[in-house]
Structure formats: structure tokens, C-alpha cells
Amino acid sequence: MDPRPQGVMMAPELTAAEKPPEKHLREAMPAPILETRKLSIFYGRNEAVKKVSMPVPERRITAIIGPSGCGKSTLLRAFNRMNEFIADVSMAGEVLYRGRNLYGKDVDPVEVRARIGMVFQKPNPFPKSIFQNVAWGPHINGLVPRRELPELVERSLNQAGLWGEVKDRLGESGLSLSGGQQQRLCIARALAMQPEIILMDEPASALDPVSTDRIEDLLFELRERYTIVIVTHNMQQAARVSDYTAFMDLGVMLEFGVTDQVFTRPREKRTEDYVTGRFG
Template identity: 55%
Template sequence: MQMTAEAKGSNQSASNSGASREIFLPPDRERVKDGGTPHVSAKNYSVFYGDFEAVKKINADILSKYVTAIIGPSGCGKSTYLRSINRMNDLIPSCYTSGSLMFDGEDVYGKYTDEVQLRRKIGMVFQKPNPFPKSIFDNIAYGPRLHGVKDKKVLQEIVEKSLMKSALWDEVKDRLDKNALGLSGGQQQRLCVARTLAVEPEILLLDEPTSALDPKSTAKIEDLIEELRGSYTIAIVTHNMQQASRVSDYTMFFYEGDLVEYAPTKQLFTNPRDQVTEDYITGRFS
């Protein structure tokens, strides 16, 4: 179980050393009728590794059924923030949080939060493809089986549906019994997306999902994000500015643990309000 800031009282002063940073929601949110409600809400939310404050008192909502890109230089806190949404940072003993992080109105770090169920609802795909050393079928069926699905026909339907959603079905439908490790890197990454979709998540977290892929495979992942847009809430960490501008509706810019700017993607890339944001997206630093 991850420690809260209260349990680390000696470090609480680090959280209070900076002012709370208010990030205003995009103004066109009010015009959204279908979706657009906050799916994840952070209030004065910080993430620490020991004494180091990696994410500093952010205040922001990730909106339902939209694609949000998270950009910034290496070590700025973007992946730490992303992984904290479904508590993957619990695996790091020195990591703890302060403030509030809510998912569908429930406290992500609440005393009675079931981490397994949380991760079913908030799935994650990592930087490098990580298929299990099992068949393609068993990779996709793993999650549903873990959650109690035993009927073979139901599992077959889930596997087919998930592979179709991830645009992989036509490429693997005749070799579902083959080892997933035999797939190409791009296919493996789409398999990991399908494996995540198989347990019917509400949110899909993508942590630099194309950084290890060639341009052709990267394009397929971006096409997949476009296909999933509107059906899932998607948050993607990327170092690729062009990718962020292509795939996302909104963009968060992190710098040294601060959420410096959060705006509709077109606005952030064409008319950033903060000089640091402009310097980053124009390549003055990386």
C-alpha cells in the first residue's frame, strides 16, 4: 500500500513549499454535450519519491472521452503523473502522494480502493511492448480469465472483439495459437492495447507507446488512437511534438514537476500563453 503524505509528516513541508498551481479547463468544455465531464480530477496533487517532489501540486481535470497528450522534457514528471492515475507507482517503496486524485468521483488513493479493480478500469500500455510468453489468444484472454470469465465462447468473442478494436484481427486471426513473442514490435504493441481493452477499461493510459517503434508501426498506433477516440478517455505521454499535435484534443505541458500549461492542443501549439511552453515546443530546449 502506498504511503500518504500524512504518513510522511517529516516531508510534508516539501509539498507546502510551492504555491498551488491552478490550471484552468479549456473554455470550449462548456459546449461539450456528449462526454467532456471530468474523468480524472487532481487537486493540489503531488507525487514524491522520498524527499523529491516529482509532481508539484497540480490542479487539472482529464476530460472524459477525449485524447489528452502529456508532453515535456525528460524527468519533468509526466510519466510519474500518468502512472499514478492507476497506482502503478505503488510498486516503488519510496513513492507517496499528497492532495487529491479522483476517478469518477472516487478517491484513487482512498483507504478502501481496490487497486485490482482500479487497474481494470484504468488500463495502461507501456513504452516497450510486453506480451506474455503465451499464445496470442491467451494474451488477450488473460485479463478476462483473471476476472472470472471461464466460458470458452465468451472468451473467443472477447478476443476477437479486442483484436478488431486494436486493428490487429485481420493480421493474426489465423494464428491465434501462435506465441505472441513472434509478432513484430508494432504488432506486439497493438496486442498490448488489445489485452488492455479486453477487460473493458474506461481510461487508456499510454506511456510513450511508439518510442520503440518504426515510423510505419507508429502510424498504425496513431491510427488506432484515432479509432478509439470518443469511446475511451485516453491520456498519452509522448516526446514527439508532431504526434501530440496529431492525435490529441488537449495537451498538458509539464516542466520540472509543474503543470505549466493545459489547453486545447491547437491553442497550445499555435498560441501558448507561457514562454517556457513556447520555448519547448519550438525546440529551444528538450
């Protein structure tokens, strides 16, 4: 299957065969599926995200990097309106999803979260069976009839690379899995909602290197069909997995570009200092 979505312009001198297999290095950036416009987010009076305007290209992996407290997780949570559970948060600006403002008066935040999935830093499976963990979202949202749930669960677990490990123990608690398996269960749970976009907040930072590897492999497979935004403070990870990288510092988005460019030829001195490990 051709991983490239339709309508993406490729640089003329490259054919598909010559194109680097992992990186869309020379392509024109695909149209953004998600976009922020002068987005500011405040905790009380403290401005955690300052007038950020960034695109999230469709069916690509976009990494948001930056030192702790730079506002990257806050920005990520703005993409599916998860900041609303934190007291005293206010915001200005827009988040456009296919051109529509997610914060418009007519938009139901529950619907936003049903369409834009999220995976958290610490694996948080429900204290229920593996099957129920994956089936719950589609079930409550009436995505598929009840009798089709087993099929959807299998497909989602398969996509998350977990089916082989759990197919004989679907009735066991999600908490009986290892940390890495739990995180893939959480990814399967998000996939079962058939979202277009999946937001990941440092999905591997609580995992050991082997589990981290598996998650990163999984990201490669998922990028063919999903748009992924990943927040990470692990720069190697960002460089390995992402197509585009945004660098944030002190709430400001200092740089956005193709990952290779951001890491090898950053435009900003501050970015260079960060990616070369001089601070952060």
C-alpha cells in the same frame, strides 16, 4: 455513428457538419472523468510531481508533454496506482475518478487497475499465445464466462486493428509478432478489459515510423469510445493525435488547454520555447 458523447456543449455557431472532424476545437470541455487535485508525488525526498491539478476530459485524448524527467510518466502511473510498485514513493493530494478518490482507504488498487487500462512504452506481451495474451485479463477478473472469451478476444483484436494479421495464428506466441504488432496486441489486451480509460506511456517511442502511424490511426478510432491519456515526448505526435494537451516541466504543470491553443498560442513562455523546439 456520432462520435460525440451525449451532453457535450458545442459552440453555437458550429453545426456538426462544419465542425472540424478531428479536433474538438471550440467545444466546451467535456466533464472530466479523471481529475487530480494538488497531486504531489515524491521519490524519497525528491518531489517529482508538484501540486498538479489537471482534468482528463471524458472521451477525449489528452496528451501530457514535457522534457525528460519532468514527471509526466510518474503522473500517468498515478492514474491507475502503478507507482506503488516503486520503492520509496509517497504522495499527497487526490486523484478523482468520477468524483471518487482513487487513493481513498476503501479503494482496492487491484480494482482500479482492472478499470483503468495501461499500455507501456516498450511492448510487453506475455510469453504466451496471442489468444492467451488478450484473454488473460478478462479471464482472471471473471469479466465474461469462459465460452465467451473467443468472441471477446476477436472483438478486442479487431478494435486494435490486429485481427486480420493474427486470426490464423492465435496459438502462436505473442513474442513472435513484430514490435508494432506486439504493441497493438498490448492495446488489445487493455481493450479486452473493457476499460473506460486507457493510459499510454509513450506507446510508440520504441516503434518505427510506419508502426507509429498505425498506432496513431488506432488512437483516432478509439477516441470515440474511450478516454485516453497519452504521455509523449514527441510533440508532433501530441499535436496530431490529442484534443487536449498538458505541458509539464520540472514536476510542475505549466499549461493545460486545447491542443491547438497550446501549440499555436501558448500562454506560457516556457511552453512556447518547448513546443517550438528551443529546449527539451
